[in-house]
Amino acid sequence: MLRRLAQSALTLVLASMVVFAGVRALPGDPALALAGEERDPASLAALRAKYGLDDSVWVQYWHYLELSVQGDLGRSVRTNIPVSEMLLSALPVTLELSLLSLMVATLVGVLTGILAAVRRGRPAEWFANGFALMGLSVPNFWLGLMAILYLSVALRLFPASGYTPFFEDPVDNLHHMVLPAVILGTGLAAVIMRQTRSSMLESLSTDYIRTARAKGLDERTVVGVHALRNSLIVVVTIVGLQLGALISGAVVTERIFGLPGFGKLTIDSVFQRDYPVIQAVVLVTATAYIVINLLVDLLYSAIDPRIRVTGEAT
Amino acid sequence: MSARAHDLTELRDEVRPGEPLLQVRDLSVRFRTEEGPLSAVDDVSFDAHAGELLAVVGESGCGKSVTAMALTGLLPGSATVTGSVLLAGEELVGADKTTLRRVRGREIAYIFQEPMTSLNPVFTVGRQISEVLRVHEGMSKKEALHRSGELLDLVGIPSARERLKQYPHQLSGGMRQRVMIAMSVACNPRVLVADEPTTALDVTVQAGILDVLRDLRDRLGAAVVLITHDLGVVADVADRVMVMYAGRVVERGEVHEFFAHPRHQYSVGLLGAVPAARVHGKRQRLREIPGLVPVLAEQPDACTFADRCPAADEQCRTSRPPLERAPQSAHEAACWHPATDASRAAAASPEEVQS
Amino acid sequence: MSTVESALVDPPVTGGDRPRRGKVLRRLVRAPLALTGLTVLTVAILAALLAPVVAPYPAAQTNFDATFSPPGTPGFLLGTDSLGRDILSRILYGTRASLTVGVLSVLLGLAVGVPLGLAAGYFRALDAVISRLTDLVLAFPFLILAVGLAAIRGASLSNAALAIGIAQVPGIIRVTRSETLRLKGLDYVSAAVAEGASDPWIMGRHILPNAVSVLIVQATVAIPAAILGEAVLSFLGLGIQPPAPSLGTMLSEAQQYIARAPWTAIIPGVAIIVITLAFNLFGDGLRDALDPKGSRR
Numbered sequence: 001m002l003r004r005l006a007q008s009a010l011t012l013v014l015a016s017m018v019v020f021a022g023v024r025a026l027p028g029d030p031a032l033a034l035a036g037e038e039r040d041p042a043s044l045a046a047l048r049a050k051y052g053l054d055d056s057v058w059v060q061y062w063h064y065l066e067l068s069v070q071g072d073l074g075r076s077v078r079t080n081i082p083v084s085e086m087l088l089s090a091l092p093v094t095l096e097l098s099l100l101s102l103m104v105a106t107l108v109g110v111l112t113g114i115l116a117a118v119r120r121g122r123p124a125e126w127f128a129n130g131f132a133l134m135g136l137s138v139p140n141f142w143l144g145l146m147a148i149l150y151l152s153v154a155l156r157l158f159p160a161s162g163y164t165p166f167f168e169d170p171v172d173n174l175h176h177m178v179l180p181a182v183i184l185g186t187g188l189a190a191v192i193m194r195q196t197r198s199s200m201l202e203s204l205s206t207d208y209i210r211t212a213r214a215k216g217l218d219e220r221t222v223v224g225v226h227a228l229r230n231s232l233i234v235v236v237t238i239v240g241l242q243l244g245a246l247i248s249g250a251v252v253t254e255r256i257f258g259l260p261g262f263g264k265l266t267i268d269s270v271f272q273r274d275y276p277v278i279q280a281v282v283l284v285t286a287t288a289y290i291v292i293n294l295l296v297d298l299l300y301s302a303i304d305p306r307i308r309v310t311g312e313a314t
Numbered sequence: 315m316s317a318r319a320h321d322l323t324e325l326r327d328e329v330r331p332g333e334p335l336l337q338v339r340d341l342s343v344r345f346r347t348e349e350g351p352l353s354a355v356d357d358v359s360f361d362a363h364a365g366e367l368l369a370v371v372g373e374s375g376c377g378k379s380v381t382a383m384a385l386t387g388l389l390p391g392s393a394t395v396t397g398s399v400l401l402a403g404e405e406l407v408g409a410d411k412t413t414l415r416r417v418r419g420r421e422i423a424y425i426f427q428e429p430m431t432s433l434n435p436v437f438t439v440g441r442q443i444s445e446v447l448r449v450h451e452g453m454s455k456k457e458a459l460h461r462s463g464e465l466l467d468l469v470g471i472p473s474a475r476e477r478l479k480q481y482p483h484q485l486s487g488g489m490r491q492r493v494m495i496a497m498s499v500a501c502n503p504r505v506l507v508a509d510e511p512t513t514a515l516d517v518t519v520q521a522g523i524l525d526v527l528r529d530l531r532d533r534l535g536a537a538v539v540l541i542t543h544d545l546g547v548v549a550d551v552a553d554r555v556m557v558m559y560a561g562r563v564v565e566r567g568e569v570h571e572f573f574a575h576p577r578h579q580y581s582v583g584l585l586g587a588v589p590a591a592r593v594h595g596k597r598q599r600l601r602e603i604p605g606l607v608p609v610l611a612e613q614p615d616a617c618t619f620a621d622r623c624p625a626a627d628e629q630c631r632t633s634r635p636p637l638e639r640a641p642q643s644a645h646e647a648a649c650w651h652p653a654t655d656a657s658r659a660a661a662a663s664p665e666e667v668q669s
Numbered sequence: 670m671s672t673v674e675s676a677l678v679d680p681p682v683t684g685g686d687r688p689r690r691g692k693v694l695r696r697l698v699r700a701p702l703a704l705t706g707l708t709v710l711t712v713a714i715l716a717a718l719l720a721p722v723v724a725p726y727p728a729a730q731t732n733f734d735a736t737f738s739p740p741g742t743p744g745f746l747l748g749t750d751s752l753g754r755d756i757l758s759r760i761l762y763g764t765r766a767s768l769t770v771g772v773l774s775v776l777l778g779l780a781v782g783v784p785l786g787l788a789a790g791y792f793r794a795l796d797a798v799i800s801r802l803t804d805l806v807l808a809f810p811f812l813i814l815a816v817g818l819a820a821i822r823g824a825s826l827s828n829a830a831l832a833i834g835i836a837q838v839p840g841i842i843r844v845t846r847s848e849t850l851r852l853k854g855l856d857y858v859s860a861a862v863a864e865g866a867s868d869p870w871i872m873g874r875h876i877l878p879n880a881v882s883v884l885i886v887q888a889t890v891a892i893p894a895a896i897l898g899e900a901v902l903s904f905l906g907l908g909i910q911p912p913a914p915s916l917g918t919m920l921s922e923a924q925q926y927i928a929r930a931p932w933t934a935i936i937p938g939v940a941i942i943v944i945t946l947a948f949n950l951f952g953d954g955l956r957d958a959l960d961p962k963g964s965r966r
Contacts, residue, residue: 011804018805025821137945139897141904142938145924149935153928207431214388214426215446215497216418218411229436248812252901256924266812267905270819278820286808305436305481 001301008294015286020064023279024057068283074276076269083280086265093163093261096173097180097250102239104185105192110235112189113196117204118223128193135190140249144183144256151179161258180257184249188242192235199234203227233304240296244289335504335537336362336385336422341397341407343377343384343561354380356561356613357397359637362505362537367528369552369569370541371584375607377561378541382507386422387414402504420450423498427510429490433482439466439493440478446500465496469526488519495526502534509541524551545584549573557581560608560618563637567645575655577640577647579623617650625651694958703954709947717765724758728914737930750919750933751926760940762914766826767944770908771895773830775888778837783884785838786845787872790853796846803839811836811898812905819907829908833898837891844887848880882959889952893945900941916941 067073073083116128152160158179164172203209204227212226213219254263262281269277301307343355355377362368370378384395386406399406401421406414418424426432434442443465444458453461459478466474469492482490491511498506508527512520528551531538542548548555548569555572557565557580565578576582583603605622615634620626629650637648716723725746732753740748740756747756789799809817815832822828852858853876861871902908903917911918916937923934 007801007804010801011808014801014805015808018809019817022817022821133946133949136949137893137942139900139938139941139945141901142920142934142941145920145927145934145938149927149931207426207428208434210388211424211426211432211494211497212434214386214418214424215449216415216420217445217449218415226434226437230434233436244807244810247810248901251812251816252905255905266816267907270816270824271906273820275820278816282809282813282817285810285813289810290808303436305438306483 001298004294004297008290012287012290015290016065016068016283017061019279019283019286020061022282023275024060073280073283076277077274078272083276086277087262087280087284090261090265092165093259094250094254094263096166096177097184097253097259097261098246100177100181101183101185101188101250102246104181105188106235106239108185109189109192110196113193114200114223114228116193116197117200120201128197132190132194132197135187135193138187140183140187141252141256143186144180144253147179147183148256163259176257176259180253180259183256184246184253187249188239188246191242192238195238196231196235199231200227203230206230233300236296236300236303240293240300243292243296247285247289333364334361335364335402336539337398337400338362338381338385339398339400341381341384341395341399343380343389343396344394346392346394351611353610353613354393354561355384358558358561358563360556360563360566362539364504364537365531365535366553367531367538367540367551368554368556369548370539370556370558371543371545371548372558373543373607375560375609376558378558379509380561381558382424382509382539382541385505385507386418388418388424416450419446419498419503420501421503422505422507423501423503425491425494425498425506425508425511428514429487429494430514432494433490435482438479438481439485443478443493443497443500446497450501461500462496465500466493468499469493469496470522471496486519487515488522491515491519491523492526495523495530499530499534499536502536504536506530506536506538507541508538510543511540512547513542513544520547527551557584560610561613562618563648564619565645565647565649566637567643571643571645575645575653577645577652578619578649579625579651579653580619581647582653583622617648625653627651700954700957702950703958706947706950706952706954709943710951713764713944713947714768716761717768720758720761720765724755724761726755726758728754728759728762729912730754730758737926737933739930740932740936747936748930748932750922750930756919756933756936759914759919760916760937763916763919763937764940764944766909766913766915767896767899767917767941770826770830770833770899771892774833774895774898775837775891777830777834778841778891779884779888781834782838782841783845783877783880786842787849787876787880789842790846790849791868791872791876799842799846803842806835807839812901815902815907824907824910826909826913829899829902832902832907833895836898837895840891841884841887844883845880848883849876852876852879886952886956886959889948889955893948893952896945896948897941 071084073087075082076086112128112131116125119125147158148160151157159176163176166173200223204223209222209227212222217226250261251263251266253259254261255267258264262285265277266281268274269281338361339359341355341358342353345352345354358377358381360368370381372378380389380393383389384393385399387395387409389395395407397407401417404413404417406417409417433439440459440462443462444453444455447453447458447461448455451458463474463478466477471477471489471492477485477489477493482493485493495511506527511527512523515523524547527538527540530536540547540552552569555565555567555569556563557572557578559580565572565576565581572581573585576585580603603622608618608621610618616632617623617626617630617635620630623630627650635648635650637646639646640652725744732749732755734753735742735745735749736751736753738745738749738753740746742748745755745757747760749755750759785799785802789796806814811832814836815829818828818832818835822831849872858871858875861875866874899908899915900917900920903910903915904921905917906921909915909918911922919937920934923930923937927934
């Protein structure tokens with residue numbers, strides 16, 4: 001466990017180095033890249049001092065680390081607003097989107113996966129396989145466009161874009177979030193479904209399931225408790241692996257539905273050459289991803305008693 | 315063993331020793347497979363009596379396990395079961411799901427061969443045992459857990475309270491098997507079906523498990539059906555023996571009679587294949603039965619052992635021998651030319667092994 | 670998620686015993702779905718390669734008097750877009766671009782990933798280092814990686830290929846590594862070592878050829894993921910830039926006019942689906958043909 005922590009820490013440090021190096025790789029004077037509106041020599045000099053741009057690379061890196069850890073990620077070149085503020089205001093949106101779609105995907109994926117495993121016969125299995133195949137083949141941003149086309153424009157059921165903060169108006173907020181969350185969740189649902197199905201099939205053919213049936217348990221308990229509990233371990237792992245895809249997907253989905261989250265922030269900043277923002281976004285995302293992966297690993301060992309309680313004598 | 319164990323027999327009306335609790339008649343199982351139909355069990359009949367241990371013997375593939383699973387409908391959908399299984403007068407073949415679920419675990423309980431994989435790795439031992447009690451006896455979680463501890467005592471597991479909280483992977487093979495046994499007797503079943511319970515265990519651990527089974531037979535008055543291919547186990551604990559071959563019953567009777575006077579040629583072969591000590595200082599060659607157990611699509615009207623039998627003739631190949639009693643005996647065999655004392659003696663003479 | 674990360678999800682297929690080529694082909698021929706996939710694929714690839722010959726119009730040609738023509742309009746089989754450009758032609762050229770990026774990026778991934786995977790599986794000392802490197806790459810979600818690269822190098826087709834290629838590398842390393850580890854333990858490798866064969870010789874002559882089948886399967890999963898990745902990137906403006914035809918740019922342009930000319934959004938999407946579906950069906954069939962026992966049924 002300690003080793004895992006150390007690994008994550010190392011990766012984190014390396015990632016920060018990469019991000020740091022990335023900005024330094026930009027053509028031209030880094031100070032200009034980081035400067036923004038005030039380009040007079042005095043401000044530039046101050047910037048140079050702050051980031052230690054005249055010192056050696058290692059010192060610069062150290063400054064960068066120091067500042068980042070303190071939360072000072074610079075100011076936007078465009079708006080001069082502190083980047084950390086921008087990130088904080090964009091965070092709730094992306095967080096909500098991610099959580100909602102994760103919920104949708106897990107619910108749909110696990111349920112259909114169980115169904116496909118249990119009903120090994122004709123219709124359900126074919127449907128499930130088809131669904132899984134589609135999940136791999138259909139670009140989720142196109143699906144989003146289709147959803148907008150049919151559900152927003154044609155049927156006027158959901159808004160095509162926009163966002164209302166949750167605490168202002170929960171109903172309106174959800175109304176805006178439903179479509180993006182479902183779209184983002186679909187691809188993930190297909191993957192979860194496939195994994196759930198195959199791991200359930202494996203579980204259901206084990207000896208302990210035979211024992212469970214021999215004990216006189218009803219089929220629902222056998223599948224829903226005994227088999228599922230074992231399969232969940234695999235599902236958690238898969239979800240963990242897919243989180244990166246979820247983040248990528250969120251960027252696209254936010255773009256399509258006009259949600260003011262991390263994704264929009266990222267794309268806009270690339271086109272506006274807003275380097276402090278880009279740098280910060282990349283760093284924060286990578287950090288978040290590393291941390292979440294670590295948590296998933298810990299969760300995994302919490303769920304699987306074989307890992308949790310090893311080493312105890314009989 | 316704790317004194318509390320006696321409570322278990324009070325849960326149920328007194329069972330008269332010797333009473334046939336399970337009556338199986340003409341049980342047949344056929345499977346639909348990708349390669350065609352498969353006849354796994356053919357017209358098997360037997361009784362299991364209270365307080366008695368019936369051993370079912372045969373090589374792998376003779377249909378012993380399938381018979382066991384068929385009793386409570388635990389076979390997959392590709393299996394067709396015909397015949398009759400009467401449990402205290404109640405018909406189980408073709409019974410509805412609710413009935414079968416009630417019977418499983420409560421009236422007829424199972425112990426399987428592989429204790430390593432037969433317990434769910436993600437639930438504690440206590441939880442798995444309690445489950446049976448809560449489902450069938452309607453106990454509360456606390457009551458069930460308490461009773462589970464008593465059951466662990468009963469099967470000889472030390473520090474029962476601590477064990478309840480442990481997971482299967484923390485226990486040794488022998489202990490896991492004891493847990494399986496505890497789980498199966500939790501509801502004081504009338505019939506206990508043990509499918510090769512000691513095969514996957516160390517010889518040293520086997521004795522302990524057999525002791526537990528023997529003890530339960532005596533204490534609970536249950537009918538125990540022990541499936542095994544190990545004749546040593548049969549000699550150790552069985553009261554009666556039933557020999558199966560290629561899905562059919564070929565011999566049946568009381569255990570001492572069986573070992574002293576086996577009648578079916580297959581039984582003779584089996585007993586001859588048991589390693590014996592040196593006779594007269596000469597090494598005895600292990601008697602093998604040549605050939606393999608056939609896998610049958612259909613059951614022919616012939617003796618299925620004929621191809622491997624030293625005493626087979628035309629009659630054996632063209633008509634199926636019925637299960638008949640020997641004169642003045644309750645011992646049955648399905649053979650046109652059952653072994654006599656003379657033929658047995660001849661077969662048993664030691665061959666010299668070239669050293 | 671239909672992005673590059675999904676290529677990492679499937680547990681790596683073990684090569685198993687390498688079946689003979691004839692057997693593989695025979696099994697493949699018997700699977701109708703896989704064959705359909707292969708046929709569609711061949712047609713698509715041919716059409717894309719021959720785009721300059723087959724397409725009715727040059728991709729950039731505008732017709733301002735025929736803007737937003739629906740499919741079926743005479744002269745424009747699949748209709749035109751906001752600038753009157755023929756959609757069918759653009760689809761053909763766009764598919765060409767997508768396939769180019771897809772194949773290029775996977776080749777890049779293989780070129781980097783296979784040697785690293787081999788080294789990681791073969792030399793225990795390097796394994797730790799390479800694993801950390803893989804972790805590092807994995808720490809950046811695909812789009813974030815692309816964004817970063819676009820910021821440094823500017824958005825372009827090569828940028829997209831680079832980003833996708835880099836994102837493929839961890840998966841390829843992992844697959845190659847596990848195959849190497851497995852093959853390393855086999856008897857004929859030990860025999861070669863005992864005979865004094867050098868490491869590069871063993872890796873090149875014994876291990877690599879046998880890992881090929883697994884890599885081919887990995888490629889059939891990676892290419893459609895790469896195509897989808899390219900579509901996403903050009904949709905966002907991080908890859909192929911408009912007005913160059915790409916299935917992704919067509920979709921991003923279509924978003925504005927989706928109410929007025931839905932076909933401009935529907936058709937490019939369908940094209941993407943058809944290609945990736947064909948790849949996936951073929952890939953599944955290939956995987957089954959190589960390992961019918963199904964290590965991951």
